[in-house]
Amino acid sequence: xxxxxxxxxxxxxxxxxxxxxxxxxxxxxxxxIVISPSGVSLKNINLENVIVIDNEGNKLEGHxxxxxxxxMHLEIYKKRREVSGIxxxxxxxxxxxxFSGEKIPHLEGFGKIIKPYLNEINYATPGxxxxxxxxxxxxxxxxxxxxxxxxxxxxxxxIDEAVLLAEFIxxxxxxxxxxxxxxxxxxxxxxxxSR
Ligand SMILES: [Zn+2]
Numbered sequence: 001x002x003x004x005x006x007x008x009x010x011x012x013x014x015x016x017x018x019x020x021x022x023x024x025x026x027x028x029x030x031x032x033i034v035i036s037p038s039g040v041s042l043k044n045i046n047l048e049n050v051i052v053i054d055n056e057g058n059k060l061e062g063h064x065x066x067x068x069x070x071x072m073h074l075e076i077y078k079k080r081r082e083v084s085g086i087x088x089x090x091x092x093x094x095x096x097x098x099f100s101g102e103k104i105p106h107l108e109g110f111g112k113i114i115k116p117y118l119n120e121i122n123y124a125t126p127g128x129x130x131x132x133x134x135x136x137x138x139x140x141x142x143x144x145x146x147x148x149x150x151x152x153x154x155x156x157x158x159i160d161e162a163v164l165l166a167e168f169i170x171x172x173x174x175x176x177x178x179x180x181x182x183x184x185x186x187x188x189x190x191x192x193x194s195r
């Protein structure tokens with residue numbers, strides 16, 4: 001968890017104090033969640049400041065407060081029982097797309113998403129219960145979600161899968177942006193969101 005948090009910060013996926021991650025740990029018939037703390041850059045996550053919560057969000061271990069997006073993580077684990085890792089990023093290119101009307105195209109030869117459709121949800125205030133609800137609904141059938149005017153949410157049966165998906169989307173967005181800048185060709189209309 002610590003290593004992954006530090007790495008995604010280094011890779012530029014979670015600038016400043018943005019972003020949060022969690023890992024589900026099976027525990028008897030239930031599970032616990034290790035989650036990044038609120039107000040701490042993922043650069044500075046260490047064994048002392050990670051937070052452990054139960055599946056209702058009650059704090060079990062750790063000193064600070066859990067991530068302000070804790071409810072979003074809790075709701076996703078409730079809806080998708082097979083998920084064991086969640087990564088939320090504000091990676092610049094994918095987030096840039098989220099602030100535009102453009103959709104990140106699925107690029108050929110650029111790896112593969114099992115479910116290639118990129119779902120996007122409307123804007124809701126970060127940290128709100130509303131965001132937790134619409135984000136978990138948006139991930140019912142998808143493993144990656146664009147949060148309008150906000151960032152990216154990726155899930156996996158383990159945390160590595162979620163990280164790879166978040167990296168994949170950021171790279172797809174970056175490559176699309178560069179291709180678009182070089183060719184000056186508009187992104188094909190069928191890839192745009194309806195407005
Ligand atoms: Zn965020």
